[in-house]
Amino acid sequence: MIYNIREYTREDTSAMRSLWSDAFGDPSELIDFFFELLPSMGTGFVAELDGEIFGAAYVLDAxxxxxxxxxxxxxxxxxxxxxxxxxxRGIGAELTRACMRNAWDYSADICCTLPAEDSLYDWYESRCGLAAASYCNYESVSASSELDGIRRLSADEYGFLREDMLKGKAHVSFYYGYLRFQEEIFTSSVGGFFEYQGGLVCGYVENGIFYVKEALGDTPEFIPALCASLGAGKAVIRRASAHGERYIAAYQSKDFPPDTVWNLTLD
Known part of the structure; x- marks a missing residue:
């Protein structure tokens, strides 16, 4: 099987949308929004044989x-x-390496990814040199009663407040398009970006559980009350940690502090 891997063009996006839908099962509106934002976030690569696209990967700037x-x-x-x-057939690894080469061509210092499941960490390390670099812990809380004062934020409001809170800490920041797509992921179910008494929380509800992707400076009552407001019975909260479960995998992982606050990984 002789195939070609190349950077995507606008003419490829219909096939790429179809491939995304088959692979991840996301709503068509969310997929369309990703491709609308992609030029402002980064680029993509496709695997092609006889004019047919059968693989894709994306490299986003941060x-x-x-x-x-x-x-x-x-x-x-x-x-x-x-x-x-x-x-x-090794096509996923080839696509990943194409993204890495592109990143280095454009002067990236670090290439990284979030493996979709735990078994893929070893695969990314052996095939692409992307080793576990940062970690996180998970905690659960039950819903309480609703509170006055919880405020829904736009993507740009959240981004500005987030940067102020994380000054002086190892953290990852993003272009506006990236935050807009994260917002769309949250709101395509039930969720979003929220603030209460100076603390920040974001996430989405699925099957009655509020998955908190980021919580910064949150008071003890914030997330339980937000669960109630969103109709969730409990929350599962991800927090950055120097130890714990593997999170980001990076090439030259020693350059990526293990307690780096990322959280908004579009998962």
Missing amino acids: FLHLPGGETKKLAYIYAVSVDESAQG
Whole structure:
């Protein structure tokens, strides 16, 4: 099987949308919004044979801010997918490496990804050199009663407040298009960006559980009350940690502090 891997063009997006839908099952409106925003977030690569696209991956721009004030350019490899008929031939790894080469061509300091499941960490490390670099912990809380004062934020409001809260800490920041797509992921179910008494929380509800992707400076009553407001029975909260479950995998992982606050990984 001789195939070609190349950067995508606008003419490819119909086939790429179909591949995304088959691989991830997302609503068509969410997929369309991703491709609308993609030029402002980064680029994509496709695997092609005889004019047919059967694989795709995306590389999105972000920034790693270190406690000493240094900023590194980050490339986030996202949504690697290969049609079921072509799986098991190393095409996913080739697409990932194409994204990495593109990132380095455009002066990225670190390439990274979030493996879709725990079993894929070893695969990314052995095939692409992307090793576990940062970690997180999960905690659960039950819903309480609703509170006055919880405020829904727009993507840009959340982004500005988030940057103020994370100054001096190792963290990742994003372009506006990236935050808008994260917002669309949240609101395509039930969720969004929220603020209460200076604390920030964001996430979405699925099957009665509020999955909190980021919680910064949150008071103990914030998330239980937000659960009640969103109709969830409990919350599962992800928090950055120097130890715990594997989270971000990175090439040259030693350059990525293990307790880096990322959280908004479009998962």
